[in-house]
Amino acid sequence: MRTFRSRTTVLAATGAAVFALSLTACGGDGTGVRSAGGGAGDTTVTVSSSKSAGSSEVVGAAKGSDGAAAQGGKSVGGGASAAAPACTAKDVSLSAARHGGPPYTHIVLTAKNTSGRSCTMTGYPEIQFLESHRENVPPVAKSKPAAPVVLKAGAPAYALVKLSDGGAHEDNEVVTDFSVTLQGGGMAAVAAPGQGGIAVDPAKWATGYWTYELRNGADDF
Template sequence: MNASRRTALFSVAASAALALSLTACQSGEGAKAEGAAPVAKDTASAAVSAPASASAAGTSGNTGTGAGTAVGTAHKSDSGSAGAKKGTATPLCRAQDVKVSAERQDGPPYTHIILTARNTSGHRCEMAGFPHIQFLESHKQDVPSVAKSKPAAPTVLNPGDPAFALVKLSDGGVDEDNEVVTAFQLVLEGDSTVVAVDSSAGGGLAVDPAKTLTGYWTTELRNGADDF
């Protein structure tokens, strides 16, 4: 084989080797590219998953906020209910809500009077405690109350209803140091307004300041508890 032919064959062989080498390199790059593709895919998947997770977390957070709101609302609702109960509690009767009158009981001698406080307002109210009575200008202290006359339940009056309080004036003795009272004053529990009561009928009331007593307001006078 002459030199020119050997040179040609060598060139062909070299070209073939170069082609194979290039093919191998391209195949390697392709393998690398294919190998990188899953990474890109995984990255894309992660990118897709991340917003989904964030969205789920956001939804969960909103749900939590909603639950918190519901709990808060329930708490407010309970407070509101408590507030409503307090708001609807029966208020105390005030001087402007009632009309107070006095009449003698039994006698003669007239040792007791019955006070009547009638609810003239348009709403329910409670006659709490006892009347704070002062019969005479010379005796500024209130008439003492009798504990046994205190009712077991609050004395609540509907519009038009009366409450009663028995009041002792004296022992009825002719030798007592009595004073004639034609008008006296009292105040109701929880109200500082002075209520004037006319007692001039029949010439007034004979009052012994050392013997006076008052019972609590009740819806009815009861035997025993109001005897004093």
């Protein structure tokens, strides 16, 4: 009986120790820290268990390999910043230049970020060349970039614009200035390049999306 009682005591003590270790790993109060790995830079998330529903919810901040804390999917530390707001007409300066040689069939619009902060050039420029044609110049889908165009302070974005097929044509009309509306908000008047302005054809004109630079293929139209 003494031997049996001694074994029982040892087993009870062992079970108590294991249970204590389990409580220590879980924080002792039902909360704990779970790690996605054991190395440096692994994602660590603090998890709180719901006693009533038996579910878990994230109550802490996740840290990525760069050490930046993230909340709600947005970085609040030293890593990548939250998405930049859309550029408005007040945030950029717009200008136009001829593209290629004669016959001049295209121009390039440049939008330079003058806001002093980062902003995102949204979509494409909404252009109206003629007061008699109230619809905007249509965009070319293949020119749309794969990712948003985020401009740092002082950085430019570009959009290629087709005016006509070139040459003298009865449907061409001369334009000395035109309006550009940004999809982020606001409208600006832009002076047409060249002393005599530019000739536009409503049946041929088209515009590309805002991009960091003109790209062969995507911007050929």
